[in-house]
Amino acid sequence: MRTLRTTREVRAALFGARTSGKRIGLVPTMGAFHDGHLSLMRTARAESDVVVVSLFVNPLQFAAGEDLHRYPRNEADDAESAATAGVDFLFAPSDEEMFPPGFATSVDPGAVALGLCGANRPGHFEGVATVVTRLFGIVGPDTAYFGLKDYQQVAVIRRIVEDLALPVEIRALPTVREPDGLAMSSRNRYLTPEERERAVGLFHALQHASSRYAEGERDPAVLCATAAATLGDAGLDVEYVEVRDAETLGVYTPERAAVLAVAVRVGDTRLIDNIVLAPALKPVQRFAGRTNWSEA
Numbered sequence: 001m002r003t004l005r006t007t008r009e010v011r012a013a014l015f016g017a018r019t020s021g022k023r024i025g026l027v028p029t030m031g032a033f034h035d036g037h038l039s040l041m042r043t044a045r046a047e048s049d050v051v052v053v054s055l056f057v058n059p060l061q062f063a064a065g066e067d068l069h070r071y072p073r074n075e076a077d078d079a080e081s082a083a084t085a086g087v088d089f090l091f092a093p094s095d096e097e098m099f100p101p102g103f104a105t106s107v108d109p110g111a112v113a114l115g116l117c118g119a120n121r122p123g124h125f126e127g128v129a130t131v132v133t134r135l136f137g138i139v140g141p142d143t144a145y146f147g148l149k150d151y152q153q154v155a156v157i158r159r160i161v162e163d164l165a166l167p168v169e170i171r172a173l174p175t176v177r178e179p180d181g182l183a184m185s186s187r188n189r190y191l192t193p194e195e196r197e198r199a200v201g202l203f204h205a206l207q208h209a210s211s212r213y214a215e216g217e218r219d220p221a222v223l224c225a226t227a228a229a230t231l232g233d234a235g236l237d238v239e240y241v242e243v244r245d246a247e248t249l250g251v252y253t254p255e256r257a258a259v260l261a262v263a264v265r266v267g268d269t270r271l272i273d274n275i276v277l278a279p280a281l282k283p284v285q286r287f288a289g290r291t292n293w294s295e296a
């Protein structure tokens with residue numbers, strides 16, 4: 001695996017592959033790799049001729065007072081993990097490379113970025129959309145891989161790809177979970193042992209609401225109240241619990257699939273998770289293995 005720092009290096013490294021029609025897969029990341037990242041890399045490896053992983057802690061997507069400065073950074077460990085997952089190129093640019101003098105463009109994904117995480121993290125999804133658009137421009141991937149734990153992020157990326165006619169296929173892969181169900185996240189590293197124990201309440205809340213849904217409950221207020229009660233019992237501070245249309249993230253109607261999305265605070269750490277509630281899926285399918293739902 002080779003580490004690349006500049007747009008010029010990326011273009012030179014991929015020139016041969018691109019001109020000979022090879023498929024390029026991109027996994028955009030902010031580093032601090034866990035099994036969720038590695039599953040994206042392994043899938044990219046299986047489906048692409050050339051795999052590029054970008055590693056850039058994007059300042060545009062952190063609001064003032066968020067965890068930009070304490071976000072875990074260990075490029076050497078990440079490079080080792082990526083190499084083991086069969087990645088060809090790690091693109092780890094500097095801030096100056098990503099935002100050269102004169103950089104001024106911002107990508108606003110519109111309504112899909114409002115509400116849920118967008119309501120509590122002003123500018124977050126514009127920051128994500130801007131940097132992902134630039135990464136697509138630099139790498140020119142045929143396919144880009146994202147995890148469904150960041151459900152709204154996936155919806156945002158799909159929106160910009162559609163609206164800006166970006167020639168890239170988006171693959172959204174299931175959330176990877178710890179054995180007790182907690183969704184893997186780079187931010188789990190912030191948790192104290194006591195907070196880690198409480199954090200699993202997030203998964204239990206999704207399970208309880210999902211069981212109510214499987215029993216026939218379709219009232220979003222009841223589903224949210226079920227989840228909120230479990231979060232409260234676990235001592236988690238609820239930022240939001242919402243049921244939205246699974247595809248548009250707009251208002252939920254019972255004849256269509258829903259997503260139940262949750263954000264909580266555990267001590268100083270903000271965690272998110274979600275589950276898709278769809279009539280066709282039985283609970284056993286939803287919770288089989290360590291994943292919740294896949295469009296794959």
Ligand code: PAF
Pocket residue numbers: 028029030031056058061128131132150153
């Ligand atoms: O999901 C992430 O790690 C980031 O939001 C992303 C997509 C790499 C953009 O900075």
